Amino acid sequence: MNDRELLILYRDGELPEAQRARVEERLRTDSELRASLERLESVAAALGLGAATSFEPFFAARVVARLRQSRQVSPVEAMYESLRWMFARLAVACVVLILSLGVYSALGGGYTRSLVDAMLGLPEATLQTALTLGG
Amino acid sequence: MRVAAERRFGDSALLVEPVEPASDRFLIDRARAGDERAFRELVERYEPRVAATVVGMLGAGDEAEDVGQETFIRLYRSLDRFRGDSSLGTYLTRIAINLSLTALKRRKRRTSRFVSRDERERELPETSVDPRGDLERKETALEVRAAVEALAPDHRAVVVLRMIDGLSTRETAEILGIPAGTVMSRLARAMDRLERALKEPNDE
Numbered sequence: 456m457n458d459r460e461l462l463i464l465y466r467d468g469e470l471p472e473a474q475r476a477r478v479e480e481r482l483r484t485d486s487e488l489r490a491s492l493e494r495l496e497s498v499a500a501a502l503g504l505g506a507a508t509s510f511e512p513f514f515a516a517r518v519v520a521r522l523r524q525s526r527q528v529s530p531v532e533a534m535y536e537s538l539r540w541m542f543a544r545l546a547v548a549c550v551v552l553i554l555s556l557g558v559y560s561a562l563g564g565g566y567t568r569s570l571v572d573a574m575l576g577l578p579e580a581t582l583q584t585a586l587t588l589g590g
Numbered sequence: 591m592r593v594a595a596e597r598r599f600g601d602s603a604l605l606v607e608p609v610e611p612a613s614d615r616f617l618i619d620r621a622r623a624g625d626e627r628a629f630r631e632l633v634e635r636y637e638p639r640v641a642a643t644v645v646g647m648l649g650a651g652d653e654a655e656d657v658g659q660e661t662f663i664r665l666y667r668s669l670d671r672f673r674g675d676s677s678l679g680t681y682l683t684r685i686a687i688n689l690s691l692t693a694l695k696r697r698k699r700r701t702s703r704f705v706s707r708d709e710r711e712r713e714l715p716e717t718s719v720d721p722r723g724d725l726e727r728k729e730t731a732l733e734v735r736a737a738v739e740a741l742a743p744d745h746r747a748v749v750v751l752r753m754i755d756g757l758s759t760r761e762t763a764e765i766l767g768i769p770a771g772t773v774m775s776r777l778a779r780a781m782d783r784l785e786r787a788l789k790e791p792n793d794e
Contacts, residue, residue, distance in 0.1 A: 456774070467758070505754075508642065510637065516630075517659060518659050
């Protein structure tokens, strides 16, 4: 710990008793250390001059007003939330509908086609039907 | 808001004059329950402490006001999570110093792009926080402000917490999340620079 740190701790009463006594003993004999402490005190006092103790008047009222404002939902946010709610449910409904149609098609179409064709309700594709469609 | 004392005389209960300010705990509980007046009282109670930290870090002005407000809004939003492990003052100071450091980073980016050093110096008179003082005190306050603003943000934070807010080395270390030894070495270097800057302000 250097002298500057030691003096800061001494000034603020953060030194243990024994160390404090040693600093005081040094201060009695060391004029440079005393001058250093005086300079430290003067900087600390100058810092105190610039210390603020409040914001502009009615600060608390402005904080509460901002809090109220932040709790209010804007029209854009409200619309966004409504659309999100609607589309989330619409997506679930679509998935359920697709799965239902798939199951219906698979069960109604027999087992001669692949499961995917059956679920999508596609007609049975053979070489013969392909040639017919192409020709 | 004060806690009213209830005194009984015979069968009747009388509400007498308030006897003591409500505790932080009481106000926090009320604010959590949605009592706006309780929250407002917390703001009024801790405004001096938050102002000292924020204005010390940023200088007075719109930016400090905004960070000060945001500090309390963050407190409100975290009331449910606040368990009281540290005092409310320490908790608020931690929020205030972190928001101030973020604001300084933003300011540095902005300043390096758009604002010249001369323009920054012209802003200094607005940062006076001692309007009632005499001219000499005001000038000293401005010199101090300029000297503090010349410090690096991490050194400035230590000076503000330790020398302006009056926190102990341990509290400062806890708030900044650094060892106490680092607090002291930063503080010693910062005080050294401040001393030189205040001795010869015109040379800076």
